[in-house]
Amino acid sequence: MSVALRQVKANGVELNVALAGEGPAVxxxxxxxxxxxxxxxxLDGLAGRYRVIAPDLRGCGASARTAGGYDAxxxxxxxxxxxxxxxxTSAAVVGIDAGTPPAFLxxxxxxxxxxxxxxxxxxxxxxxGAEEFLADGAPWWFGFHAEPGLAESVLTGxxxxxxxxFLDAGTLGQGVDPAVRDAFVHAYTGTEALxxxxxxxxxxxxxxxxxxxxxxxxxxxxxxxxxxAHPVGSALEQQLRPVTDHLSGHVMENCGHIIPLHRPDRxxxxxxxxxxxxxxxxxxxxxxxxxxxx
Numbered sequence: 001m002s003v004a005l006r007q008v009k010a011n012g013v014e015l016n017v018a019l020a021g022e023g024p025a026v027x028x029x030x031x032x033x034x035x036x037x038x039x040x041x042x043l044d045g046l047a048g049r050y051r052v053i054a055p056d057l058r059g060c061g062a063s064a065r066t067a068g069g070y071d072a073x074x075x076x077x078x079x080x081x082x083x084x085x086x087x088x089t090s091a092a093v094v095g096i097d098a099g100t101p102p103a104f105l106x107x108x109x110x111x112x113x114x115x116x117x118x119x120x121x122x123x124x125x126x127x128x129g130a131e132e133f134l135a136d137g138a139p140w141w142f143g144f145h146a147e148p149g150l151a152e153s154v155l156t157g158x159x160x161x162x163x164x165x166f167l168d169a170g171t172l173g174q175g176v177d178p179a180v181r182d183a184f185v186h187a188y189t190g191t192e193a194l195x196x197x198x199x200x201x202x203x204x205x206x207x208x209x210x211x212x213x214x215x216x217x218x219x220x221x222x223x224x225x226x227x228x229a230h231p232v233g234s235a236l237e238q239q240l241r242p243v244t245d246h247l248s249g250h251v252m253e254n255c256g257h258i259i260p261l262h263r264p265d266r267x268x269x270x271x272x273x274x275x276x277x278x279x280x281x282x283x284x285x286x287x288x289x290x291x292x293x294x
Contacts, residue, residue, distance in 0.1 A: 003043060005062075008055075010081035013069070016062035017082065018054040021047025024115075024277060025088040027079060028054040031097020031122070032197055033163050034258075035061035037183045038096070041264035046271070053091070055082060057099065059196025061187045070199040072125075072207035075102035080110060092116040092275050096259065098200045100124065100236070101207050107222040108214045116275055117220070120227040121257050122236060125211030129238030133231070145201035152194035159189045170258035172230065180261065220244040225274050227267070229255035248274070 003020045018036040020043050030038040036054040046052050056063040058078055059070065069075070079102055083091050093114050095103030100122035107114040123130050145151050155162050163185050167176050175181070188197055223246040226237040237249030250270055255263045 007062075008082060008085050010085050011069075011074070011078045013058050013066055013078060014064040015058065015078065015082060016056040017086075018043075018052075019086075020052045020054075021050055023050045025083065025086075025091035026050040026052050026275060027083060027091045027093045028052065029075075029079065029093070029095040029099030029103050030054075030057060030060070031095075031099050032200060033166050033184055033188050034097070035183060035187045037180050038258070038260050040177070040180055040261070042260050042268055042271070045264075045268040046275075050092075050275070051088075053082070053086060053088070055079075056187075059193075059199060065192055065196045068199070070196070071203040071210065072101035072105050073210040076105040076109065079103070079106050080113065083113065089113070090115050092118070094118040094120075094271070095122070096120040097122050097257070101211060104220070105210060105214060107224070108218060108220055111221050114222050117222045117224040118227065118271065118274065119224070119236060119240075120259055121229055121232045123232070124236065124239050125208035127211065127215065127239040127243070129241070130235040133233065133235035139231075142201055142204075145198040146204065148202060151198050152191045155194055156191045159194070160185045163188055167258065170256045171262040172254070172256040174256070174262060176258070176261045215243045222246075223274075224248075225250070225270065227252065227259065227270060229257060229259050229263075231257065 003018050006017050006019060008015050008017050026046055028039050030036060035056050039054050043052055057075060059065050090113060093103045093106060100119040101124055103117060103119055104124050107117040167181055188194060220243055224240065224244050226240055226249045228234050228236055229252045234249060234251050240247055252259065252263055252266055259267050
């Protein structure tokens with residue numbers, strides 16, 4: 001399946017967007033340290049039935065490196081504006097890692113726009129449910145990345161070793177295809193590229209406040225699937241269950257954090273029936289299974 005790359009202006013920001021296939025829109029939101037190439041091994045499987053839209057998030061890859069706007073609310077506005085710029089009035093939204101909070105807020109704000117929501121390997125702010133996962137504190141790099149100016153001053157010139165650590169840990173030591181690895185390293189090399197990526201962590205308090213405010217006044221009504229692996233497991237599902245009307249949860253055994261690269265076939269096996277248009281066999285049945293292990 002061929003992939004076309006376009007620069008699309010959305011919410012005042014030039015976003016690099018990978019497009020493939022035709023049909024109902026599926027928007028894919030990556031995390032750290034990724035670009036749209038995170039979805040390399042699932043694009044073919046989705047593009048046979050859907051119009052797949054996979055942007056580099058602001059500040060990442062070939063998208064514009066902005067001074068600010070790395071909070072989940074602004075990123076959700078980016079995603080909404082991107083869909084509008086591409087002429088889409090409805091989309092399934094899939095987010096992983098740093099792409100999960102904006103995917104969640106977009107679905108909360110625009111349930112008329114988001115027909116299905118899939119979120120993976122992340123937490124949604126400080127919502128209750130993740131206490132066991134956070135029992136020993138947040139992962140070590142959260143504090144390192146959050147200190148303004150620190151991580152980029154230490155890591156500039158050593159980006160490849162740092163990115164490799166995340167890619168190895170995120171695939172349980174298996175690693176990723178060399179071409180994808182090289183694309184990630186290139187995307188996160190240089191002080192400014194690092195500053196932008198770490199700005200996501202520096203905006204976490206604001207993102208958490210936005211999420212808390214959203215659930216204070218509304219529920220998530222969009223059919224939602226939460227997928228966990230190592231290390232997040234079921235924590236995301238446990239956060240979402242009290243605030244979500246239609247939720248299915250899955251935990252993938254023997255799968256690292258970078259699910260789309262580590263276990264793409266198993267991910268597609270979950271996505272295909274869940275994303276199927278209303279009335280298709282299996283699309284509704286997915287919502288009846290909770291906590292299934294894959």
